[in-house]
Amino acid sequence: MGGLIPLTVRDLKRWYRNPVSAVVGVIQPIFWIVLFGSAFDIAKFAGANTSAIFEGAPDYITYLMGGILTIIGLFTGMFSGINIIWDRRLGILQRFLMAPINRASIVFSRILSSVVRIFIQVAILFGIAFVMPNGLKIVNGISILDVVILISAVLMISFIFSSLFSIIAVRTTKMETVFGIVNLINLPLMFASYAMFPPDLMATWLSNVAKYNPVSWSSQSIRMVLIHGSLTSSEAHTVLIYMLGLLALSVFMLVMTYIVSNKEIRE
Amino acid sequence: MDNSIEIENLTKIYSGRVTAVDNVSLKIGRGMIYGLLGQNGAGKSTLIKILTGVLKSTSGTARIAGNDLNKDSLKIRRITGVVPQDLTTDGDLSGRENLKLVAELYDIPKKEAEERIEVLLKMVDLYDVRNRHASAYSGGMRKRLELVCGLVNTPEVLFLDEPTLGLDVTTRENLWSYIRSIQKEFKITIILTTHYLDEVDSLADELSIIDHGKIIISGTSEELKKSLNGDIITLKLKNDDEINKIGEFKNATEIKLMENKEIRMKVSNSDEILPVLMKYLSDNSISPESINIRKPSLDEVFIEYTGRNINAEQENKDYAKFMRAR
Ligand SMILES: Nc1ncnc2c1ncn2[C@@H]1O[C@H](COP(=O)(O)OP(=O)(O)OP(=O)(O)O)[C@@H](O)[C@H]1O
Numbered sequence: 001m002g003g004l005i006p007l008t009v010r011d012l013k014r015w016y017r018n019p020v021s022a023v024v025g026v027i028q029p030i031f032w033i034v035l036f037g038s039a040f041d042i043a044k045f046a047g048a049n050t051s052a053i054f055e056g057a058p059d060y061i062t063y064l065m066g067g068i069l070t071i072i073g074l075f076t077g078m079f080s081g082i083n084i085i086w087d088r089r090l091g092i093l094q095r096f097l098m099a100p101i102n103r104a105s106i107v108f109s110r111i112l113s114s115v116v117r118i119f120i121q122v123a124i125l126f127g128i129a130f131v132m133p134n135g136l137k138i139v140n141g142i143s144i145l146d147v148v149i150l151i152s153a154v155l156m157i158s159f160i161f162s163s164l165f166s167i168i169a170v171r172t173t174k175m176e177t178v179f180g181i182v183n184l185i186n187l188p189l190m191f192a193s194y195a196m197f198p199p200d201l202m203a204t205w206l207s208n209v210a211k212y213n214p215v216s217w218s219s220q221s222i223r224m225v226l227i228h229g230s231l232t233s234s235e236a237h238t239v240l241i242y243m244l245g246l247l248a249l250s251v252f253m254l255v256m257t258y259i260v261s262n263k264e265i266r267e
Numbered sequence: 268m269d270n271s272i273e274i275e276n277l278t279k280i281y282s283g284r285v286t287a288v289d290n291v292s293l294k295i296g297r298g299m300i301y302g303l304l305g306q307n308g309a310g311k312s313t314l315i316k317i318l319t320g321v322l323k324s325t326s327g328t329a330r331i332a333g334n335d336l337n338k339d340s341l342k343i344r345r346i347t348g349v350v351p352q353d354l355t356t357d358g359d360l361s362g363r364e365n366l367k368l369v370a371e372l373y374d375i376p377k378k379e380a381e382e383r384i385e386v387l388l389k390m391v392d393l394y395d396v397r398n399r400h401a402s403a404y405s406g407g408m409r410k411r412l413e414l415v416c417g418l419v420n421t422p423e424v425l426f427l428d429e430p431t432l433g434l435d436v437t438t439r440e441n442l443w444s445y446i447r448s449i450q451k452e453f454k455i456t457i458i459l460t461t462h463y464l465d466e467v468d469s470l471a472d473e474l475s476i477i478d479h480g481k482i483i484i485s486g487t488s489e490e491l492k493k494s495l496n497g498d499i500i501t502l503k504l505k506n507d508d509e510i511n512k513i514g515e516f517k518n519a520t521e522i523k524l525m526e527n528k529e530i531r532m533k534v535s536n537s538d539e540i541l542p543v544l545m546k547y548l549s550d551n552s553i554s555p556e557s558i559n560i561r562k563p564s565l566d567e568v569f570i571e572y573t574g575r576n577i578n579a580e581q582e583n584k585d586y587a588k589f590m591r592a593r
C-alpha cells in the first residue's frame with residue numbers, strides 16, 4: 001500500500017506536535033487507573049470475598065486492568081477516524097486523493113498511527129499501575145504468551161472500532177456525526193460489558209447482553225492472563241474462544257474498511 | 268497530432284441537483300497551455316477535480332495521456348500535477364516537510380526529491396522559511412507553497428486552478444517564467460484557470476469560455492477576438508429617452524442595453540465611426556456621462572459570449588476567498 005508509511009508518520013507528527021493532544025494522550029491513562037482503580041475501591045465492601053467476586057483478583061485495580069486496557073483501545077480506535085474528517089474540512093484530503101497512492105492507505109495510516117499511540121498509552125498505564133501504592137499486583141507471574149494475548153486483545157479492539165468509525169468518516173463531512181455516534185455508543189459498550197464489573201454484580205439481562213460484547217471478550221482475556229498467569233485448560237479454552245471471536249471481527253472489519261475506503265473515499 | 272487530454276460528454280451533477288459541469292467535450296493538444304475562463308461558479312474547479320480524480324463524474328469520460336479516467340486513475344494521478352484552488356498543505360508541518368510528504372506520496376527517490384525541493388523552495392522564495400510551520404506562513408507564502416506542491420513530481424500534465432490568486436507581482440512573474448521553462452523542457456501540458464485575463468491572453472495557446480457548466484466557445488485568443496467582428500463602444504446614458512434615441516443609430520452592427528443604463532455597441536471600425544457617432548449624439552442632444560472605446564480584448568470576448576463581465580464583483584470575492592483560504 002503506497003503512501004501508508006509517510007501518511008502514518010505525518011499523522012503521528014501532528015499528534016506529538018500538538019501539546020494538548022499529546023499531553024491528554026499521556027494523562028488519560030493515568031486518570032483511568034488512578035481514579036477508577038483506587039477511588040472506587042469496591043473491594044473495601046467485598047472484604048474477604050474480594051477474590052471470589054473479582055474472579056481471583058487480589059484487588060479491584062488488578063481486576064480493572066483488563067477493562068481499562070480495552071477501553072484505551074476502544075476510545076483511541078473510535079477517534080482515529082475523526083482525523084479523516086478534519087483533513088477533508090481543511091482541504092488536505094484533496095492532496096492525498098490526487099496522489100498516486102492506494103486510497104485505502106489514507107484510512108489505514110490513521111489506524112496504524114492509533115496503534116502506535118495505544119502502545120505508548122499501554123506502556124504508561126502499566127508503569128503507573130505498578131509504581132502507585134496499592135497498585136497492580138501480578139501474583140502468578142506473566143509469560144511472553146500472556147503479553148502477546150494482552151497486546152493482541154487491545155489491538156483487535158482498536159481495529160474493530162477504528163474500522164467502524166473510519167467507514168463512517170470515509171464519506172461524512174461533519175465531525176458532529178462522529179461525536180454523536182461515539183457519545184451514543186460508548187456508555188453501552190463500556191457498561192454492557194465486563195470491562196469494569198464482573199457478571200455476578202450485574203442484572204441478569206445485562207450480563208446476558210455483555211456476553212456478546214467484544215469489549216467483554218478483550219477485557220476478560222487480558223484479565224485472565226494477568227490474574228492467573230498460567231491458565232488451566234478450561235481457562236485457556238475460554239481465552240481462545242474470545243480471541244478467535246475478536247480475530248474474526250477484526251478481520252471482517254478491516255477487510256470492509258479496505259474495500260470501502262479504496263472505492264468510496266471522496267473529497 | 269496527439270492530444271494530451273480528450274474529454275467526452277463529461278457531466279457532473281452535485282447531490283442530484285446542481286449541474287456544475289454540463290456535457291463538456293474538449294480536446295487539448297500535448298504541450299499546450301490551455302486556459303479555462305468562467306465566472307465564479309461556472310464549473311472550472313469541478314471540471315479540474317474530475318480530471319484529477321478527486322471527484323467522480325456523473326457521466327461521460329476523459330482520457331489523459333491515453334489513460335482512461337475511469338479505469339487507469341492511478342496512472343493518471345502519477346503523471347499529473349495539481350495546484351488546486353483550495354489550500355491543501357498541512358499547517359502543522361513545515362514548508363519543507365509538506366513538500367517531502369508529497370514527494371514520498373509520489374515515490375520520488377529521496378536524493379532526487381531533496382534536490383528538487385530545494386530548487387522549488389528557492390523559486391518561490393520560501394527557502395529561508397522552509398523549517399517554519401506552514402500555519403505560520405502569510406497567505407501569499409502559503410499559496411506559494413501550494414504551488415510548488417503541484418510541481419514536485421515534474422508532471423506531464425499540470426492543472427493550475429487560479430494559481431496566482433492573491434500573489435504579488437514578482438511571484439506571479441517568477442511562477443510564469445518557471446512554468447514556461449519546464450514546459451519547454453518537458454513539453455508538459457498545462458490547464459489553467461484564472462480571473463486575470465491578461466495572464467491567459469499572454470500565456471494560453473488556446474482557451475475555452477465556460478458558463479453554467481457548458482463550454483460556450485473555444486479557440487486561440489486571436490480567433491476569439493476576431494470573432495467579435497469589430498470594436499466596442501460603451502456609452503453611459505442618463506435616461507430612457509436617450510437610450511431610445513441611441514437605439515436608432517444606424518452605423519453600429521449591434522447595440523445592446525446593459526445594466527445601469529449602459530449601452531454597448533459594436534462597430535466595424537471605431538476610428539471611422541467615432542466622428543459619425545459624435546455628430547449623431549450632438550444632433551440628438553444626447554450627452555453621455557462617459558464614452559469608452561475598446562479594441563477587441565478577452566474581456567470583450569467574455570462579455571460578448573456570456574453577457575457578463577468576468578470580474579464583476581470579483582474584487583470583493585477574491586478578497587473574501589483569499590481571506591478564507593488563509
Ligand atoms: N461540493 C459541492 N456540492 C454541491 N455543489 C457544489 C459543490 N462544489 C461546487 N458546487 C457548485 O457547482 C458549481 C460549480 O462550482 P465550481 O467550484 O466548479 O466553480 P468555479 O468555476 O471553479 O468557480 P470559482 O471561479 O468561484 O472558483 C457552483 O454552482 C457550485 O455552487
Ligand SMILES: [Mg+2]
Nearest residue numbers: 311312313352
Ligand atoms: Mg474554482
